[in-house]
Amino acid sequence: MFHRLPVPDGETVSFTIDGTPAEARVGDTVAAALLVNGVPHCRTTPVSGSPRGPYCMMGVCFDCLVTIDGVGNRQACQERVAPGMRVATQMGSRELDR
Template identity: 45%
Template sequence: MSADRLFRPLALGDHTVQIEFEGTPLTVPADVSLAAALLGCGIRHTRESAINARPGAPYCMMGVCFECLMEVDGQANAQACLVPVRAGMRVRRQHGAACLALREEGGDE
């Protein structure tokens, strides 16, 4: 089923910010989630499945389904539906499972 009929662009209003999506500058509303901003700009998928590279897109818009995982400012596994848009953020689609560096916990020092 195509999602084209489910989403339509809204008027941007007066308060907008500039973000970068995969190298392309976008002007988006300032007071929305990253997922909502990207959907409003016509971007229909935000990640690719680690199992079969199937495109994934924001689904629940409340942080439950993890379909909107993206790389935000170099940090993988950000849930775009929970990240508020801010000026200058750099966003990329997440391709497959992201490797996360484990931080070593320090002892009492």
């Protein structure tokens, strides 16, 4: 569904999504990197378990919350991917106890 625009010689960075190796371009946000790596949602809601994915891509809606390097409830659209970064999707109320 999401496709990257062609950019010649885009430098890449390696990171993981839920323990699976992934790559992104230098400067990509975590939200953009999730989408281009085929991850359709970042979290599920605590009450109903409904999937939520990046929506506004500018830090207003909070639908893109993920765990980054062990720290929960980080806005994926506001964080740039870094080498070796560990990104984990959040499932329901699991992250509320942090």
